[in-house]
Amino acid sequence: MTETSSSFSKLDQLKSIIPYLAKYKPKLFLGFLFILLTNLVAVIQPIFIKKAVDSLETVTSEKALAVYALSLLGIAFFEGIFLYFMRQTIIVVSRYVEYDLRNDYFAHLQKMSIQFFHNHPTGDLMARATNDLNAVRALVGPGIMYFVNTTVRLIGTLIVMLSINSVLTFFALLTFPIMVFAVAILMRRIHDSFKRSQELYAEITTHAQENISGIRIVKVYIQEELEKQRFEKLNKKYVAERLSLAKIRALLWACMGFLSGLGVLIVLWVGGHLVANGTISIGSLTAFFTLLTHLTWPMIALGWVINLTQQGIASMARINEILHIEPEIEANPNGKMIDSLRGEIEFRNVSFSYNSVPVLKNISLKIKSGTTLAIVGRTGSGKSTLANLIPRLLQPSSGEILIDGLPIETLSLAELRRNIGHVPQETFLFSESIAENIAFGIGDAKPEDVEKAGKLSQVHKDILGFPQKYETVLGERGINISGGQKQRTAISRAIIRNPAILILDDALSAVDTYTEEEILKRLRRELTKRTNVIISHRISTIRDADNIIVLENGEIAEQGDHNSLLENDGLYANLYQMQLLEESLEEL
Amino acid sequence: MSEHQEENAVKSYDHILMKRLILYTRPYITQWISAIAVLFIASLLQLSIPKFTQVAIDDYIRTGDLAGLTPIISLFFLVLTGLFVTQYVQMYIMDWIGQKIMFDLRRAVFGHIQHLPLKFFNKNPVGKLMTRVTSDIESLNELFTSGLVAIFGDVITLVGIVIIMFLLNWKLALLTMFILPALFFVSIIFKIKVRNAFRLVRSRIAKINAYLQENISGMVVSQLFNREEKNFKKFDDLNHDHLSAFLKTIFYFAIFFPLTGFISAMTTAIIIWYGGVQIMTGALTFGGIVAFLQYVFMFYRPIRDLSEKYNILQSAMAASERVFHLLDEPVEEENEQTTNVDPQHARGKIEFKNVWFAYSDENWILKDINLKINPGENVAIVGATGSGKTTLINLLGRFYNIQRGDISLDGENIKNYSLHDLRSQMSIVLQDVFLFAGTIAENISLGNSKINDDQIREAAANVNASDFINVLPQSFDTELNERGSTLSVGQRQLLAFARALAHDPAILILDEATSSIDTETEQLIQIALNKLMTNRTSIIIAHRLSTIKNVDKIIVLHHGEVREVGSHQELLKLEGLYYKLYQLQFANQDKLENAA
Structure with missing residues (x-):
């Protein structure tokens, strides 16, 4: 049952490549012609x-020989030209297919939701875009080229050989099925063994990585010697696999040498008899040798192609696995276009489960336009989830969210997000210039706007201290900035959009209290009309909010303004006491 | 002048590197010699093959002597079989030697890393050290497998072919040699062009992948800020740059293959034309022509390969320099005068006298610490994050050396013990319990052969760990996976206690877990902890009220200084730092515990 379904799907994987090839039909057709x-x-x-x-056998002239030599050169010339065009068409198409497939993959990832990225680690998604994509390309390019080439070459050789002598043809080709078979089998084993040794190598890498990052623990437990022994075990296993790989590889090369030699031997023996009987000429024998040598490589390639095909299909399946996942958050194509939101948000009995674990339970909430809602609660209480529902990064499992009185799904997704400034908990900046990062969400920002946003979020002075100021490039090869500077840049990125709704998800945690105070003050003054949703651990951040909710296990445990919550003497009051104590301890 | 000297210095340095590398090959000298011997035979056999064709055609086929053909064909078959065996053996031995040397190097580097001081790891990022153990060593592999010996093989083949061709017909040989420089030239140009083109391809694919990786990590941000289209456009640009770089390499390949094909056709044409002339004059036979064609064919590969070898040598040199540099890093300081101390039966008296410590320069983490802990005493250290609690513990095991003051164990300066003896006096249980890949039993005994199976089971039973261990599929023989992720936090804690108890150390050092554990396990842990602490010098970084109330002495650390010392009640009465800390960290627990 599973057998048949998997063989069906194998065919489906192959079929899924066809549309990509069809796009380049004329070029492919030319390619086949050149083959x-x-x-x-x-x-x-x-x-x-x-x-x-043969002409040497009879009396001949130097001139006749020169003619033959020149025609050989002429033939080689044309062969070269055709060969050039063959590669320039078929291999080029395979690169175009790779290009298209990579773009499609990227475009598809862009439609995936936050949950998808939780379930698919970056490393896994990257592997599909690199190793698997390569395997598919190898199938489309060299795979198709060599397959067609070998087939055509075999037919051509067969015709020429048969025209000379059928018995010798039979014997000459005798070794080739064995060769194709041997190459296919050994290549398969090489591939498997190589994969296994890669896995073992990964184990060595992981072990070394864990050992080095945990070296303190190793020393604390005096585990140096045992760690060496553990490493030795992995090292040995890896070397053993590499050696069995070496055996197969050596066997493959030795086999190819032996089989091609055996081909010559057979032709020499059988052909020798035929020449001696006068059935064929000495020239025919020489021609057979040449045909044989020219057929060897295509035959080896055929064995290789069999493997390319298998790997390519497996890899295409892995890529399709991702491409076939439907986007969870569908942009409503008839979504209502909104020019400016008022920023009124309402949650009606909203619940949300992640992998069937309830995270938010039956949340009902109304945030009036222009007011500030603050959310506090322990780690894992559902604060970020609640915030992520507003820009539709997540889809509620049940219940309804209304923006300006309209169900959130009826709005255009792009327009909704365009009206939201979101500063996520984990600051993510791109390795571009600071100016580009701040202007990330708007089409064409004037330098004044960027600077204004920088000033508003109190990062302007820091930026002026960087070597290239606003043009300083961040990340990998650029400058590394502090967590607080990153957070403030992320805030600039959100407020430059002048959003109707501003979400700060623990966005000031790495900023000192004084700077935080300044930022909040300015935000309040400059942007009175917006609706704010602020998540924070710090009471000082949220003290002035119009409404504060305390989340506990996905439910609203307490609600009210600062003073009423203190009077309540519950979780919020407790949290407040603790922070006061902590502050006084700092000052000691 | 100085430039010249510098060049010399680099060269001799290379020489030293090579010498050190060769040192690693020495254990396998027999294998080296046999590999070279087999390679020599294989090359000779390879060279004899065209000769068979020649002899068979000239002496038997053209003379019609079919009876004589069978022996020569049989000999031919034997040669092929011999070639099969020698090629196989030679390739395998080469790989074998390469893998063995890699194995030795990997072991040496990993082993060396184990004994480097913690200071070294603070300065060198994990990634860099990883590269030494992995890819740097791997890139040496090529030097041994396809570098040194392969060059030898190539030279034998080339020289052999030239000699045979000249013997067959020196005029024709000379004429075909004229073509070879062209082939060599084309190959080198191609290599350079393709190398540069591939460099471009690699840097562009790296850009694509970096961009892709960044976008996967930051996809949500892109979506929030409506950047999908813009980012797609940028990705498409990068993708297209890569495509055009690749099309260039395709172009080079598309030129190179037909060109070499044409050059080889030129040799064929020369052989047919001039060889034909030679046949007419009787200076060459039919078989000679056929053999000539085959020899020329055999000539191509080594010539194309030789230019590659230089690269292999170069990158191997660079990699070995980095590897040896790591191996030259000094290991943890050991003291030579350790003989007069018997650490086997430490009583566990600890004293810190005016200890100052900084990880770097004068950023003091601990300032003028004075402490006295008597044998069997239970001490708790409390203090806010960053007050220096963990550092204090680190100094006791000499994971770092102090700048000023003295630390002594049983009245003897800890510098006078060997590291192994000193550290084996203490069991350290850290918050994040570290489990090694291995069975539960191995994780308790930690490979200490003095701890037998019964002791392992007894220790586990004593700390109430047996209950959960016995439920596991293979109980004590259950393999733990990476970092023991199958066990709960509480279970790992209990396992660590069993480990400590089994080793029966003079000193117990414990960093209590801050994370929440269910009440039932919590109780088990408390009971086990009390057992562990009785009659043993114990130093605990305490996070639980119940632990704090049970100790003899509490030390309050604040900003690297000892601020208060005394019992729980005494310190509460003081209404100082401890009083505040207590309210901050433990008051809630107290409420809960009283309620329960």
Whole structure:
């Protein structure tokens, strides 16, 4: 049952490549034509060699020999030309297919939701875009080229050989099925063994990585010697696999050498008899040798192609696995276009489960336009989830969210997000210039706007201290900035959009209290009309909010303004006491 | 002048590197010699093959002597079989030697890393050290497998072919040699062009992948800020740059293959034309021509390969320099005068006298610490994050050396013990319990052969760990996976206690877990902890009220200084730092515990 379904799906994987190829039909067609021409010329060459050698048997002139030599050169010239065009068409198409497939993959990832990225680690998604994509390309390019080439070459050779002598043809080709078979099997084993040794190598890497990052623990437990032994075990296992790989590889090369030699031997023996009986000429024998040598590589390639196909199909399946995942958050194509939101948000009995674990339970909440809602609560109480529902990064499992009185799904997704400034908990900046990062969400920002946003979020002075100021490039090869500076840049990125709704998800945690105070003050003054949703651990951040909710296990445990919550003497009051104590301890 | 000297210095340095590398090959000298011997035979056999064709055609086929053909064909078959065996053996031995040397190097580097001081790891990022153990060593592999010996093989083949061709017909040989420089030239140009083109391809694919990786990590941000289209456009640009770089390499390949094909056709044409002339004059036979064609064919590969070898040598040199540099890093300081101390039966008296410590320069983490802990005493250290609690513990095991003052164990300066003896006096249980890959039993005994199976089971039973261990599929023989992620936090804690108890150390050092554990396990842990602490010098970084109430002495650390010392009640009465800390950290627990 599973057998049949998997073989069906294998065919489906192959079929899924066809649309990509169909796009380049004319080029592919030309490619096949050139394969045909190349091989046509290639099998003519031995005929000339035969004639040249035979002519030596009878009395001949230097001039006649020169003519043969020149025609051989002419043939080689045309073969070269055709070969050039063959590669320039078929291999080029495979690169185009790779290009298209990579773009499609990227575009598809762009439609995936936050949950998808939780379930698929970056490393896994990257592996599909690199290793698997490569395997598919190898199938489309060299795979198709060599397959067609070998087939055509075999037919051509067969025709020429048969025209000379059928018995010798039979014997000459005797070793090739064995060769294709041996190459296919050994290559398969090499691939498997290589994969296994890569896995073992990864184990060595992981072990070394864990050991080095945990070196303190190793020393604390005096585990140095045992760690060496553990490493030795992995090291040995890896070397053993590499050695069995070496055996197969050595066998493959030795086999190819032996089988091609055996081909020559057979032709020499059988052909020798035929020449001696006068059935064929000495030139025919020479032609057979040449045909044989020219067929060896295509035959080896055929064995290789069999493997390319298997790996390519497996990899295509892995890529399709991702491409076939439907986007969870569908942008409503008839979504209502909104020019400016008032920023009124309402949650009606909203629940949300992540992998069937409830995170938010039956939340009902109303945030009036222009007011500030603050959310506090322990780690894992559902604060970020609640915030992520507003820009539709997540889809509620049940219940309804209304923006300006309209169900959130009826709005255009792009327009909704355009009206929201979101500063996520984990600051993510791109390795571009600071100015580009701040202007990330708006089309064309004037330098004044960028600076204004920088000033508003209190990062302007820091930026002026960087070597290239606003043009300083961040990340990998650029400058590394502090967590607080990153957070403030992320705030600039959100407020430059002048959003109707501003969400600060623990966005000031790495900023000192004084700077935080300044930022909040300015935000309040400059942007009175917006609706704010602020998540924070710090009471000082949220003290002035119009409404504060305390989340506990996905439910609203307490609600009210600062003073009423203190009077309540519950979780919030407790949290407040603790922070006061902590502050007084700092001052000691 | 100085430039010249510098060049010399680099060269001799290379020489030293090579010498050190060769040192690693020495254990396998027999294998080296046999590999070279087999390679020599294989090359000779390879060279004899065209000769068979020649002899068979000239002496038997053309003379019609079919009876004589069978022996020569049989000999031919033997040669092929011999070639099969020698090629196989030679390739395998080469790989074998390469893998063994890699194995030794990997072991040496990993082993060396184990004994480097913690100071070294603070300065060197994990990633850099990883590269030494992995890819740097791997890139040496090529030097041994396809570098040194392969060059030898190539030279034998080339020289052999030239000699045979000249013997067959020196005029024709000379004429075909004229073509070779062209082939060599084309190959080198191609290599350079393709190398540069591939460099471009690699840097562009790296850009794509970096961009892709960044976008996957920051996809949510892109979506929030409506950047999908813009980012797609940028990705498409990068993708297209990569495509065009690749099309260039395709172009080079598309030129190179037909060109070499044409050059080889030129040799064929020369052989047919001039060889034909030689046949007419009787200076060459039919078989000679066929053999000539085959020899020329055999000539191509080594010539194309030789230019590659230089690269292999170069990158191997660079990699070995980095590897040896790491191996030259000094290991943890050991003291030579350790003989007069018997650490086997430490009583566990600890004293810190005016201890100052800084990880770097004068950023003092601990300032003028004075402490006295008597044998069997239970001490708790409390203090806010960053007050220096963990550092204090680190100094006791000499994971770092102090700048000023003295630390002594049983009245003897800890510098006078060997590191192994000193550290084996203490069991350290850290918050994040570290489990090694291995069975539960191995994780308790930690490979200490003095701890037998019964002791392991007894220790586990004593700390109430047996209950959960016995439920596991293979109980004590259950393999723990990476970092023991199958066990709960509480279970790992209990396992760590069993480990400490089994080793029966003079000193117990414990960093209590801050994370919440269910009440039932919590109780088990408390009971086990009390057992562990009785009659043993114990130093605990305490996070639980119940632990704090049970100790003899509490030390309050604040900003690297000892601020208060005394019992729980005494310190509460003081209404100082401890009083505040207590309210901050433990008051809630107290409420809960009283309620329960």
